[in-house]
Structure formats: C-alpha cells, structure tokens
Amino acid sequence: MARNIGSHYTAHRVLGRGSAGTVWLGEGPDGPVAIKLLREDLAADPDLAERFAHERHALLGLEHPHIVGVRELVVPSGETGAGSAAAAGPADGPPAGDGAGGEIALVMDLVRGPDLRTHLTRERRLAPAEAVAITAGVASGLAVAHAAGIVHRDVKPENILLDTSGEQPRALLTDFGVAKLIDEPRHGGKSGVVGTPDYMAPEIVEGLPPRAAVDIYALVTVLYELLAGFTPFGGGHPGAVLRRQVTEQVAALPGLPDELWELMQQCLAKAPASRLRAAELASRLRELYPALRGLPPLDLGDPTLDEERERPADEELVSAAPARAAVPLVRGAAPDSERATHTRMRVPDADELAGGAHGTARAPRAPGQPRAGSARHSTAGARRRRRLAVTVAGAAVLAALVGWLLSSGGGADGPAEEGGDGRAPAAEIAVVEGPPTS
Incomplete structure (x- = not known):
C-alpha cells in the first residue's frame, strides 16, 4: 500500500x-x-529527531561514487524545535515537508542491485580480486x-x-551516520552500543570512543x-564474539598471498593506531589488485560441516541454536599476547600478580617451584602438618579404646583399670598429647 513521505515522495513497497x-x-x-523509514520507537524519540535535523548537512553532504547519496531528510515538524525546518531537503533546496505520522525518513539514491550479504550468501x-576490488571502493x-x-x-x-547497472558491479556504502545518531547519549544518560558484534572493533567493546579506525x-x-x-571471530553467543574481538588473534587464511595477508593483519590490529587510514588502505589494495587477477576463491572447506562431523552424537541437541548465514562457528585462535596494548593499560608486575599473603592471583612458575605465599613448602608448615598427623592418629587410638571399654562393661560406672577412676592408662594419654617438645 502506498504511503506519502513528506510532501514530495511516495513509498510503494518494502x-x-x-x-x-x-x-x-x-x-x-x-x-x-x-526511502529508509526509521523504526517507530526511534522516530518517537524527540531528541533523535532533533539530532537528525542538526546533522542534515553531514548526511546530505557526502558525495562519492562509492557512497549511497542522501537526497533529503524528513523529520516530524513538531520535534525539531523553534525555528527549525520540519524536513531537511537538499543543502541548497527547500524542505521536503512534514514527516507523516511522526516519521523520520532518509530519501536516498536507488541502487539497482543486491546488498553484499545477499551476494556472498549466493557465492559463498x-x-x-573481486573481494579486494569491492573493499578498495x-x-x-x-x-x-x-x-x-x-x-x-x-x-x-x-x-x-552492489550497483549492477553498469558493466562492472560497483560497491556503495549506505547508512552513514545512522548508527552514530542513534547511539548518542540522550540527556546525559547512557545508551547501548550500536553495531554488529562480528565487525565491532576491540576499542568499542571496551567502551572507548569510536574513531575512524573502527571503520x-x-x-x-x-x-x-x-x-x-x-568472519574471524564470529559464531556463538554475541558476548563470546565480543570477547574474542578483544582477546584472540585473527587466524591466517591458507593460500592467500603474503602481501595481502600482511595488509589485513595490520588493519585487524588490536591497537587502533596500528591500522591504516582509509585512503592508504584503498591505495594499497589497488596496488595488489593486478597480481590477484585469475586467482580462484580460497579452498578452505566448510567449517560448519567440519563442526558437525566432529561433534559427538549426544551433543547435537545441545547445539541446536541456529547459526547466522555465512558466519558459522569458528574455532578460537591462540590468545593475543599483546591484548593490553590497544587500551594502553598498565600491566601488573610479578608482586602484584602474586597477591601477597591474602592474594588470589599467582605469578606463573616452573613445575616444582614453590609458589609465593604458600605454607606448603615452608619448615613451619611441615612441623604443623606432623603435629596434626600425630594428633589425628592418637584420637583414632582413643576412640578405639573407649569402644572396647564400653563393649566390656567398663566406663565411668564399671571397674576401672590401673587406677579405678575410669581414665585411660597414662601411657595412652601421652600418645594423644603428642611427642615431647624439645
């Protein structure tokens, strides 16, 4: 069913x-x-509508062959504040009109072709060369x-x-600025992180401000x-994916040319400063493109099928959660030994790791080496253990003697041995008290 968007546009079908x-x-x-219509719960937020109106120049001003252009921005007329336009048209043009029903909409160029997810699902x-050409654009x-x-x-x-209207498909990036505007704190409050775990940079996971390096x-x-x-760290619960983004190293792809792999490793570094800038990345990829022509897709097998073959039969029902298309569960890589460098956190020294007399953390040690703060390897600890062993043995002897006395009719009211007072012989008491101390 058709619906009017602003005063110039009509939406026909999804x-x-x-x-x-x-x-x-x-x-x-x-x-x-x-026409991208924001969800109703987002459009109902007056602060979000105002932020979109204030960002109109940024949203409308990005022009590039590999960016989907935004033509106009439609926002509710009553939410933009006094003196502000109800809808932002082109930077030098008139407003598009009031947002119908309190809607927020971005009017964009129409791209004739699928998105990259659809293309990848079909091609696997x-x-x-094709992957590098898309990424460089x-x-x-x-x-x-x-x-x-x-x-x-x-x-x-x-x-x-992917614009397929020309001789060669052309990749275009869309939804610029939407994540930023939705994720901004509202009235100084906290907001959830907007993004997709599989593609989220480690610094975002740890709460640092997102800079260009996250892209x-x-x-x-x-x-x-x-x-x-x-994806390098995808699969499983989103929390597990985010943990891998911070703690694990990316696994190498067999059969990939060394120069391309080294470039990818640099851009997937945990430290944002180690990554290339966008212009440098585009230039380097274009330099590598001629050498990649004619290479077939990598033959890596199917990780999803491999997991199924290796999983015991009794675990099949346990792992019944559906996996995302084209992002199967992958095995964890080796821990990253430099994981602290991307946040510049101070690494604790050995004494702090040992934790002192009451600490719980322990510094790494060779097999057989005494552990710091442990009484297990001290002389005093050995003496305490010997005294405890003798005491336990004496208590066992005493319990056996009392049982014998009771079974033979002795005890406090029966005939006493050696002294008539119901007590055990003095020699037995000496054993219970332990050996004489020097």
Whole structure:
C-alpha cells in the first residue's frame, strides 16, 4: 500500500528491513528513490529527531561514487524545535515537508542491485580480486567521510550495496551516520552500543570512543569474510564474539598471498593506531589488485560441516541454536599476547600478580617451584602438618579404646583399670598429647 513521505515522495513497497528501520521503493520529483523509514520507537524519540535535523548537512553532504547519496531528510515538524525546518531537503533546496505520522525518513539514491550479504550468501566465497576490488571502493568512500569528520560505525555486508547497472558491479556504502545518531547519549544518560558484534572493533567493546579506525577494522573484517566465507571471530553467543574481538588473534587464511595477508593483519590490529587510514588502505589494495587477477576463491572447506562431523552424537541437541548465514562457528585462535596494548593499560608486575599473603592471583612458575605465599613448602608448615598427623592418629587410638571399654562393661560406672577412676592408662594419654617438645 502506498504511503506519502513528506510532501514530495511516495513509498510503494518494502525493499528490505534492517536493525534501524525499513527501506521502501519510492517515487519522487526526479524519479525512483529508496526511502529508509526509521523504526517507530526511534522516530518517537524527540531528541533523535532533533539530532537528525542538526546533522542534515553531514548526511546530505557526502558525495562519492562509492557512497549511497542522501537526497533529503524528513523529520516530524513538531520535534525539531523553534525555528527549525520540519524536513531537511537538499543543502541548497527547500524542505521536503512534514514527516507523516511522526516519521523520520532518509530519501536516498536507488541502487539497482543486491546488498553484499545477499551476494556472498549466493557465492559463498569470492575470488581475491573481486573481494579486494569491492573493499578498495568502499575504503575510498570511507576516506571522504573520515575527512569530513564522519565515522560510519556499522560497516558490514548488509550496509554495502552492489550497483549492477553498469558493466562492472560497483560497491556503495549506505547508512552513514545512522548508527552514530542513534547511539548518542540522550540527556546525559547512557545508551547501548550500536553495531554488529562480528565487525565491532576491540576499542568499542571496551567502551572507548569510536574513531575512524573502527571503520577500517570492520571493513577488513568484511574482506576476510568475503575471502573465507566467515568472519574471524564470529559464531556463538554475541558476548563470546565480543570477547574474542578483544582477546584472540585473527587466524591466517591458507593460500592467500603474503602481501595481502600482511595488509589485513595490520588493519585487524588490536591497537587502533596500528591500522591504516582509509585512503592508504584503498591505495594499497589497488596496488595488489593486478597480481590477484585469475586467482580462484580460497579452498578452505566448510567449517560448519567440519563442526558437525566432529561433534559427538549426544551433543547435537545441545547445539541446536541456529547459526547466522555465512558466519558459522569458528574455532578460537591462540590468545593475543599483546591484548593490553590497544587500551594502553598498565600491566601488573610479578608482586602484584602474586597477591601477597591474602592474594588470589599467582605469578606463573616452573613445575616444582614453590609458589609465593604458600605454607606448603615452608619448615613451619611441615612441623604443623606432623603435629596434626600425630594428633589425628592418637584420637583414632582413643576412640578405639573407649569402644572396647564400653563393649566390656567398663566406663565411668564399671571397674576401672590401673587406677579405678575410669581414665585411660597414662601411657595412652601421652600418645594423644603428642611427642615431647624439645
């Protein structure tokens, strides 16, 4: 059913749905367009509508062959504050009109072709040359955005469209600025982190402010997925994915040219400062492209099938949770020995690790080496253990003697032995008290 968006556009049918809203095929004064309607719960937030209105120049000003252009921005008329436009049209043009029903909508160029997730699901893996060409194009678009001070923050295959109207498919990055605007604190409160765990940089997981380097990390994660068919740290519970992003090293891809793999490793570094900038990444990838022509997709087998073959039969029902398409569960890589460097955290020394007399953490030690603070290897500890052993043995003897006395009719009211007072012989008492001390 058609619906009016603003005063210039009409939405006809749904093209796709995402985490932030729904994309419609629409019609405007200049022909077909794509209209992204934000979810109703987001559009109902007056602060979010105001932030979108304030960011209109950033949203409308990004122009690049590898970025989906935003033509107009529609926001509710009553939520933008006094003196502000109800809808933001082109930077030099008139407003688009009031948002219908309190809607927030971005009117974008229509891209004729699938998103990268659909393409990857169909192809399973891409040849290195194709994967590098797509990544280089998106990196060049990111370079323009980063130069304008805009960080995407949600680079993933679903946000990369493939324009198939020309001779060669052209990759375009969409949804610029949406994650940032939705994730901003409202009235000084805390907001949840917006993003997809498989592509989230370690510094975001640890709560650091997202800079341009997070887009580089996410984009090269996409490149890894295009080549391998799965993300480096994906699979399983989202919390486990986030933990791997911080603690594990990326696993190498067999058969990949060394220069390309070294470039990917650099951009997947835990330390943001170690990663390349977007313009550098685009340039380096284009330099590598000629040598990659003709190489077939990597032959890595199917990790999902491998997991199924190795899993015991009685575990099949336990692991019944559905896996994301093209992102199967992968085995954990070796722990990253430099995991603390990306946050510049101070590493505790050996004394702090030992924890002192009441500490719980222990410094690594060779087999057989005494552990710091342990009484197990001390002389005093050995004496205490000997006294305890003798006492326990004496108590056992006493218990046996009392049982014998009771069974023979002795005890406090019966005939006493050796002294008539019901007590055990003096020699037995000496044993219970332990050996004489020097």
